[in-house]
Amino acid sequence: MSKLEKRDEIARAALGLIAENGFHGAPMAMIAEKAGVGAGTIYRYFENKDILINELYRDLEERIYPIILCGYEQKQTIRNRFLHMNSAMLRYFIENPLDFRFLEQFHNSPFGVAHRRDKILGKKKECDIFLELFREGIAQKIVKDLPLVILFALSFGPILTVTRDHILGFIKLDDVLIDQTVAACWDAITA
Amino acid sequence: MSKLEKRDEIARAALGLIAENGFHGAPMAMIAEKAGVGAGTIYRYFENKDILINELYRDLEERIYPIILCGYEQKQTIRNRFLHMNSAMLRYFIENPLDFRFLEQFHNSPFGVAHRRDKILGKKKECDIFLELFREGIAQKIVKDLPLVILFALSFGPILTVTRDHILGFIKLDDVLIDQTVAACWDAITA
Amino acid sequence: MSKLEKRDEIARAALGLIAENGFHGAPMAMIAEKAGVGAGTIYRYFENKDILINELYRDLEERIYPIILCGYEQKQTIRNRFLHMNSAMLRYFIENPLDFRFLEQFHNSPFGVAHRRDKILGKKKECDIFLELFREGIAQKIVKDLPLVILFALSFGPILTVTRDHILGFIKLDDVLIDQTVAACWDAITA
Amino acid sequence: MSKLEKRDEIARAALGLIAENGFHGAPMAMIAEKAGVGAGTIYRYFENKDILINELYRDLEERIYPIILCGYEQKQTIRNRFLHMNSAMLRYFIENPLDFRFLEQFHNSPFGVAHRRDKILGKKKECDIFLELFREGIAQKIVKDLPLVILFALSFGPILTVTRDHILGFIKLDDVLIDQTVAACWDAITA
DNA sequence: GATGAATGAGCGTTCATTCAT
DNA sequence: CATGAATGAACGCTCATTCAT
Numbered sequence: 127m128s129k130l131e132k133r134d135e136i137a138r139a140a141l142g143l144i145a146e147n148g149f150h151g152a153p154m155a156m157i158a159e160k161a162g163v164g165a166g167t168i169y170r171y172f173e174n175k176d177i178l179i180n181e182l183y184r185d186l187e188e189r190i191y192p193i194i195l196c197g198y199e200q201k202q203t204i205r206n207r208f209l210h211m212n213s214a215m216l217r218y219f220i221e222n223p224l225d226f227r228f229l230e231q232f233h234n235s236p237f238g239v240a241h242r243r244d245k246i247l248g249k250k251k252e253c254d255i256f257l258e259l260f261r262e263g264i265a266q267k268i269v270k271d272l273p274l275v276i277l278f279a280l281s282f283g284p285i286l287t288v289t290r291d292h293i294l295g296f297i298k299l300d301d302v303l304i305d306q307t308v309a310a311c312w313d314a315i316t317a
Numbered sequence: 318m319s320k321l322e323k324r325d326e327i328a329r330a331a332l333g334l335i336a337e338n339g340f341h342g343a344p345m346a347m348i349a350e351k352a353g354v355g356a357g358t359i360y361r362y363f364e365n366k367d368i369l370i371n372e373l374y375r376d377l378e379e380r381i382y383p384i385i386l387c388g389y390e391q392k393q394t395i396r397n398r399f400l401h402m403n404s405a406m407l408r409y410f411i412e413n414p415l416d417f418r419f420l421e422q423f424h425n426s427p428f429g430v431a432h433r434r435d436k437i438l439g440k441k442k443e444c445d446i447f448l449e450l451f452r453e454g455i456a457q458k459i460v461k462d463l464p465l466v467i468l469f470a471l472s473f474g475p476i477l478t479v480t481r482d483h484i485l486g487f488i489k490l491d492d493v494l495i496d497q498t499v500a501a502c503w504d505a506i507t508a
Numbered sequence: 509m510s511k512l513e514k515r516d517e518i519a520r521a522a523l524g525l526i527a528e529n530g531f532h533g534a535p536m537a538m539i540a541e542k543a544g545v546g547a548g549t550i551y552r553y554f555e556n557k558d559i560l561i562n563e564l565y566r567d568l569e570e571r572i573y574p575i576i577l578c579g580y581e582q583k584q585t586i587r588n589r590f591l592h593m594n595s596a597m598l599r600y601f602i603e604n605p606l607d608f609r610f611l612e613q614f615h616n617s618p619f620g621v622a623h624r625r626d627k628i629l630g631k632k633k634e635c636d637i638f639l640e641l642f643r644e645g646i647a648q649k650i651v652k653d654l655p656l657v658i659l660f661a662l663s664f665g666p667i668l669t670v671t672r673d674h675i676l677g678f679i680k681l682d683d684v685l686i687d688q689t690v691a692a693c694w695d696a697i698t699a
Numbered sequence: 700m701s702k703l704e705k706r707d708e709i710a711r712a713a714l715g716l717i718a719e720n721g722f723h724g725a726p727m728a729m730i731a732e733k734a735g736v737g738a739g740t741i742y743r744y745f746e747n748k749d750i751l752i753n754e755l756y757r758d759l760e761e762r763i764y765p766i767i768l769c770g771y772e773q774k775q776t777i778r779n780r781f782l783h784m785n786s787a788m789l790r791y792f793i794e795n796p797l798d799f800r801f802l803e804q805f806h807n808s809p810f811g812v813a814h815r816r817d818k819i820l821g822k823k824k825e826c827d828i829f830l831e832l833f834r835e836g837i838a839q840k841i842v843k844d845l846p847l848v849i850l851f852a853l854s855f856g857p858i859l860t861v862t863r864d865h866i867l868g869f870i871k872l873d874d875v876l877i878d879q880t881v882a883a884c885w886d887a888i889t890a
Numbered sequence: 891g892a893t894g895a896a897t898g899a900g901c902g903t904t905c906a907t908t909c910a911t
Numbered sequence: 912c913a914t915g916a917a918t919g920a921a922c923g924c925t926c927a928t929t930c931a932t
Contacts, residue, residue, distance in 0.1 A: 129895085148426055150341050154923060164897040166925075175923065234425040235339070239485060272497055275488040276479060280501050283474030288467060294433050297466040306463055310471050314505035344905055346915090355914035357908075366906065511916085530808055532723050536902060546918040548904075557902065616807040617721070621867060654879060657870040658861060662883050665856030670849060676815050679848040688845055692853050696887035726926055728894090737893035739929075748927065 133171045136161045141182050145227035149179065149235060176237070183232050183241070186225055193218055195255070204263045205312060211256070212281060213308040219289040220299055226289055256281075260315075269315050280314040324362045327352040332373050336418035340370070340426060367428070374423050374432065377416055384409055386446065395454045396503060402447070403472060404499040410480040411490060417480055447472075451506075460506050471505040515553045518543040523564050527609035531561065531617060558619070565614050565623070568607055575600055577637070586645045587694060593638070594663060595690040601671040602681055608671055638663075642697075651697050662696040706744045709734040714755050718800035722752070722808065749810070756805050756814065759798055766791055768828065777836045778885060784829070785854060786881040792862040793872060799862055829854075833888075842888050853887040 139161035143152035154175060158165040172178035194214040198207065219226040232238045260277045263269030269277065288307055292299045299307075330352035334343035345366060349356040363369035385405045389398065410417040423429050451468045454460030460468065479498055483490045490498075521543035525534035536557060540547040554560035576596040580589065601608040614620045642659045645651030651659065670689055674681045681689075712734035716725035727748060731738040745751035767787040771780065792799040805811050833850045836842025842850065861880055865872045872880075 132895090150922090151427065153921075155921090165923095166898065167896055169924070170895065230425055234421055242485065242487075270497070270501065272501070273488055273494070275482050276475075276494065276498055276501075279475045279478035279482065280498070280505070283476070283478035284467075284470045284505065285474070286478070287470035287474035291466050291470060294430070296433075297464055303464070303467065306461070307467055307471070310461065310463070310467075310505045310508070313508045314471070314475070314501045317504065341905095345907080346905070349915090356906090356916090357914055358912085360907075361912075514916090532901090533809065535900080537900090547902090548919065549917055551903070552916065612807055616803055624867065624869075652879070652883065654883070655870055655876070657864050658857075658876065658880055658883075661857045661860035661864065662880070662887070665858070665860035666849075666852045666887065667856070669852035669856035669859070673848050673852060676812070678815075679846055685846070685849065688843070689849055689853070692843065692845070692849075692887045692890075695890050696853070696857070696883045699886065723926095727928080728926070731894090738895090738927090739893055740891085742928075743891075 132161075132163065132167075136163065136168055136171055137178075137182055137185060140178055141186070141228050142224050144179070144182070144231055145224040148231055179232070179237055180241075182228065183237070186228065190215075190218060190225070198255075204259060204266065204268055205316075207259055208263075208281075208312055208315075209305075209308050211259075212285060212311055213304055215282075216285050216289060216299075216304055216308060219285070220292055220304075223289075223293045226293065230286070230290070263315070270317065272315075277315050281311050284311055284314075323352075323354060323358075327354060327359055327362055328369075328373055328376060331369055332377070332419050333415055335370070335373070335422055336415040339422055370423070370428055371432070373419065374428070377419065381406075381409060381416070389446075395450060395457065395459055396507075398450055399454075399472070399503055399506075400496075400499050402450075403476060403502055404495055406473075407476050407480060407490075407495055407499060410476070411483055411495075414484045417484065421477075421481070454506075461508060463506075468506050472502050475502055475505075514543075514545065514549075518545065518550055518553055519560075519564055519567060522560055523568070523610050524606050526561070526564070526613055527606040530613055561614070561619055562623075564610065565619070568610065572597075572600060572607070580637075586641060586648065586650055587698075589641055590645075590663075590694055590697075591687075591690050593641075594667060594693055595686055597664075598667050598671060598681075598686055598690060601667070602674055602686075605671075605675045608675065612668070612672070645697070652699060654697075659697050663693050666693055666696075705734075705736060705740070709736060709741055709744055709751075710755055710758060713751055714759070714801050715797055717752070717755070717804055718797040721804055752805070752810055753814070755801065756810070759801065763788075763791060763798070771828075777832060777839065777841055778889075780832055781836075781854070781885055781888075782878075782881050784832075785858065785884055786877055788855075789858050789862060789872075789877055789881060792858070793865055793877075796866045799866065803859075803863070836888075843890060845888075850888050854884050857884055857887075 136157065140152065140157045143157055143160060154168055155165050158168055161168075168178070172181060194211055196214070198210055200207075202210070233242065256278070257274060260269055260274050264271050272280075284307065288297075288299065291297050297303075327348065331343065331348045334348055334351060345359055346356050349359055352359075359369070363372060385402055387405070389401055389405075391398075393401070423432075447469065448465055451460055451465050455462050475498060479488070479490065482488045488494075518539065522534065522539045525539055525542060528534075536550055537547050540550055543550075550560070554563060576593055578596070580592055582589075584592070615624065638660070639656060642651055642656050646653050654662075666689060670679070670681065673679050679685075709730065713725065713730045716730055716733060727741055728738050731741055734741075741751065745754060767784055769787070771783055771787075773780075775783070805814075829851065830847055833842055833847050837844050845853075857880060861870070861872065864870050870876075
């Protein structure tokens with residue numbers, strides 16, 4: 127097993143356990159066991175548990191980003207671009223429930239809060255496309271003139287909730303429902 | 318101090334500490350100290366920490382319901398009833414950030430998952446009013462004909478996200494923004 | 509067993525193990541076992557291992573001081589006072605080898621260095637009597653006019669070395685030898 | 700790099716780290732890094748850490764002896780020979796604080812105790828010159844008729860203490876102070 | 891022979907829970 | 912009943928040592 131493969135094995139084990147059991151339901155020893163390595167080995171790849179978690183998040187962002195943007199075309203209408211991105215995100219979450227659950231754990235923790243703060247205040251690049259889309263929409267009087275934070279909430283809040291319900295088995299989302307849900311988000315931010 | 322008062326003192330202390338520091342930032346000893354009781358005393362009122370947390374959640378639900386429904390009038394239009402309830406909820410969360418933070422901690426934890434799993438089996442009463450409202454709206458072709466779970470997500474998802482942003486200081490919600498946000502949720506489920 | 513007795517039990521166990529095996533030869537679990545308490549119990553009496561060690565040292569100082577000063581009479585000649593204190597110290601060390609070995613461990617560690625620095629720079633009270641004695645001796649031209657640090661070294665250095673040799677069994681110190689050794693130290697600091 | 704050079708590189712790295720940080724402040728991996736070799740390589744030259752430390756000590760003794768004896772002349776008076784050796788030792792320690800610090804670490808540890816225990820059984824040669832000097836002095840009624848162990852303590856105890864104070868910066872030893880200190884040691888063993 | 895990734899026992903410390911007072 | 916001292920399993924993490932390359 128190569129160095130990179132082992133790092134990934136550990137990361138995968140950690141993400142899975144954290145997604146299923148939360149941060150304190152995933153002791154380092156358990157992660158090690160699931161990854162098939164010794165407890166001390168983790169520390170060759172991740173300085174400590176906090177750093178492991180943060181790197182897990184970064185990896186995840188990097189994995190998700192291209193997937194969501196795949197097929198995104200600047201020349202499309204704002205509406206189509208919005209629908210594309212939002213449904214891509216919803217689909218990704220549904221297909222990768224562990225990733226989704228990890229993100230939820232992450233956001234609901236000191237890690238996530240710190241990260242979010244950086245994101246909003248420091249305007250991290252990954253939001254740019256959404257921000258840009260919203261701004262463009264506002265300028266064209268297509269999107270409601272509300273603070274970006276609220277437009278975000280209207281767009282993603284339902285996605286998160288609906289994904290959670292899907293994962294928990296409260297509903298079975300199919301292509302039609304996904305499209306309808308995303309379209310409803312569009313209705314929320316437009317008039 | 319009566320038996321009930323002491324129970325409430327403990328519950329209040331626990332909820333506050335958990336809301337602020339998370340479940341593992343709230344050791345039983347700390348809860349006891351904040352509540353002004355001995356560490357062992359907690360166990361006379363709550364069998365163990367898990368049960369304490371679950372009872373905290375139940376208490377909270379029971380506390381919130383009447384507040385949200387206060388002023389709710391069946392004779393109002395569906396739209397007005399929706400706006401009333403949804404903004405009442407948003408206002409409650411904003412005014413009681415500890416309650417909100419606790420709810421988030423709870424939902425994002427094995428407790429929350431177990432709780433939700435129970436909920437799906439025996440549909441709990443607390444949703445009835447919302448369900449009824451949605452059903453009525455669908456029947457009148459005012460609300461989109463979508464699964465109730467999705468209508469829920471479109472209505473509450475943004476409320477949760479926006480409240481978090483408000484509590485974390487990313488946005489300052491005033492009456493106008495609250496109304497606009499809730500109205501946008503209405504747009505999402507109607508169109 | 510009273511609270512104080514238990515604290516002392518732990519302190520005694522810790523001092524013994526540290527004296528015999530050094531700081532890292534005395535894990536908290538071993539101290540707990542020797543003291544007949546649970547591992548966690550130690551932390552009710554001592555915030556952490558560092559603090560435990562520092563309190564052990566303080567206790568020891570407080571224990572030794574009155575013993576050495578017992579019978580000390582200001583009206584005696586400088587020589588007699590010196591012989592009194594120095595031989596009292598030597599006798600104490602010989603009779604309490606664990607205390608002596610602990611002190612050696614302590615002084616030869618970051619703890620001890622920090623403590624010593626405070627002592628010399630901040631002129632902690634416990635040295636006052638020796639300092640005073642030396643100053644008085646210098647003023648009366650009885651003691652050599654050397655820096656106090658060196659007078660200290662000439663007085664105590666041999667005591668430490670000789671105690672070590674005694675404890676290790678290289679020599680059996682009796683009253684005569686003790687007196688001769690201490691007298692030799694006096695010769696070193698006078699002419 | 701030859702086999703011997705590499706061994707020395709490791710030994711030098713180990714001695715420096717142990718002198719500065721103590722035994723547990725000098726992990727094998729850190730020693731390896733400082734020595735510019737792989738962690739496993741150390742074990743080709745030293746069976747384990749204990750043996751490494753003991754060999755470090757032996758090396759040091761062998762290095763110090765000829766230096767201290769350099770310039771030692773049998774035909775000199777006992778006093779001059781004593782002053783020569785004792786001040787040579789003090790000067791060596793001051794000029795090689797790492798060596799001194801290592802020796803202190805060593806003596807104050809299970810290693811040192813074990814080493815001393817061996818020493819008592821088969822009187823090691825390195826003391827012979829001092830022993831001889833003392834015996835000669837006693838025979839000539841110049842040196843006090845005390846056990847050799849005590850004469851040792853009176854001679855070296857102050858040297859060790861004074862060196863520690865110098866290294867820690869509590870005093871700045873110059874040539875004059877060195878001579879005075881060593882002369883005071885002579886006074887201690889003569890009178 | 892040299893390497894350094896892997897190991898896992900062992901460390902200091904925390905905290906839910908118990909039970910003698 | 913209420914208490915809080917005592918417990919010990921479990922945690923995150925370190926590091927001497929091994930061994931496949």
